[in-house]
Amino acid sequence: MSAENSATGAGTGTAPLTPLHCPRHAEAGPPRLSALPTGTPVWLVSRHADVRQVLTDPRLGRAPLYAPDAPPLTNAPNLLDDPNSMLNIDGTEHQRLRRTVQRAFTPRAIARWRPWVASVIEGLIDELIDHGNPADIVAGYTRPLPVAVISRLMGLDNLDSKRLAHWSDHALSTTAYSAEAIVTAMGEFAEFGSAVIAERRADPGEDLVSSLLAAAAEDGSITEGQLVTLVIGLVVAGHETTMTSLGNALVYLLGDGRDAWQRLAADEASAAAATEQLLRAVPLGDTDYFPGLLRRTVEEVEIGGVVIPAGSVVAADTNAANMDPEVFTGDLLTELFSPLVAPMYTFGAGPHHCLGAWLARMELELALHRLARRLPALRLTEPAGSIDWRRGLLTRSPNSLQVAW
Incomplete structure (x- = not known):
């Protein structure tokens, strides 16, 4: 996955934050040496081509980050942080684990879900309209939609959304919770994953968990711990x-990008193009804690004209790469519907x-298109500067977003 102050509670607070549609990010430039909050030296890589090298060069990997000699991250x-998870394994073992899940997330597989996802979206918009003005579109739309989709995909129709939010916030915590609270929540989450696996073994179905178990049984080398981590990681x-x-995206589109709302309603193709640009230009989170996607060199490697020694931690700043002025020369206001x-x-x-990139794309484009079509007068009822943001987590988005139409 893409990956930042002492905080209390559930990742909330009162200090003002820069709205995400005008984020802070590093200026694209040559690799430079900095440090993680732990004090571990890290090479920051920000140019588009350099970030691609970090993410694709086999001389940099995830597994070395958790080797016995690795510095604290x-x-x-x-x-x-689980060294046995699919995220932190490289090479053939990673490919084998990945094959157990990737068939469910191909573009062709995702396309079969499109009519059902559209029906979920329409139902949520119906409920918003029935609720009336004003409404919290996070509670009524942006949170329940993806939870409903992944619950259906994994056969978790009775999943408690409040428990899921609790586990997810702890799973992605940077500074929001204590280490003890995170360990406790992750233990509960792992117990949940183990229970789901036991249920599917006793009564397999057509869901993703059953498919995972069938593939694991055929492979024979995937451990029980890896299966549990896969299940809760996918959730x-x-x-x-x-x-x-x-x-x-809604913070941007109902604020700075308000002029685009009518075009989003016009057709799904416009919404698909806008989704790509929004995913590029409106980041998932800060780089305050983790300055990018982390890798570690297994040998000396030259990146962007800079020689980085073996054993070095490297951070690929995807936010900066996605805004590299040498590559992306247009403004989001003018390029929103451009390829x-x-x-x-x-x-x-x-x-x-x-793995879930195509699923996320499909949900986003349908959610934006259908919402703009059904509620053409949708607007924020508060300025972006007063929005209550989730914080202290790897991702950052509104805790609530009050709207009217």
Whole structure:
């Protein structure tokens, strides 16, 4: 997945934050040496071509980040820190694990879900309209949509959304919770994953968890711990990116980008083009804690004209790469419906490219198109500067967003 102050509570607070549609990000330039909050030296890579090299060059990997000699990356654990998870394994073992899930996330597989996702979206908009003005579009739309989709995909129709939000926030915490609270929540989440696996073994179905178990049984080398991590990881990743991206996109579209709302309503093709640009230009989170997607060199490697020693931690700043002025020369206001001139790295690249990228794209384009079509007068009822943001997590999006129409 794409990956930042002492905070209390559930990642909320009162300090003002820069709205995400005008984010802080590094200026694209040559690799430079900085440090993580732990004090570990890190090479910051920000140019488009350099970020692609970091994410695709086999001389940089995820597994070396968790080798015995690896320096500390975090001050508190989170879901990304399991050295046995698919995210942190490279090479043939990673490819084998990835094959157990990737068939469910191909463009062809995702297309079969499109009519059902559209029906969920229409139902949520009906409920918003029935609720009347004003409404919290996070509680009524951006959060329940991806939760409903991943719950259906994984056969978790009775999933408690409040428990899921609790587990997800702890799983992606940077500074929002104590290490003890995170460990406790992750233990509960793992117990949930184990229970789901046991249920599917006893009564398999057509869901993704049953498919995972069948593939694992055929493979024979995937451990029980890896299966549990896969299941809970898919639950989090399957809704978090879409919820974050959709909420952040609405902040932009109902504010600075308000003139585009009518065109979004016109057709799905316009919404699909806008989705790509929004995913590129409106980031999922800050780079305050993790300055990018982390890798570690297994040998000396030259990136962007700079020689980086073996054993170095490298951060690929996808936010900066997605805004590299040498590649993306247009403004989001004028380029919102234009095709991308180069790949964007919101979903990463290379072997660890996000499996759920096509699912997130489909949900976002349908959600934006149908909402703009049904509620052409939708507007924010508060200025962007007063929005209550989730914080202290790897991702950042509104806790609530009051709208009217």
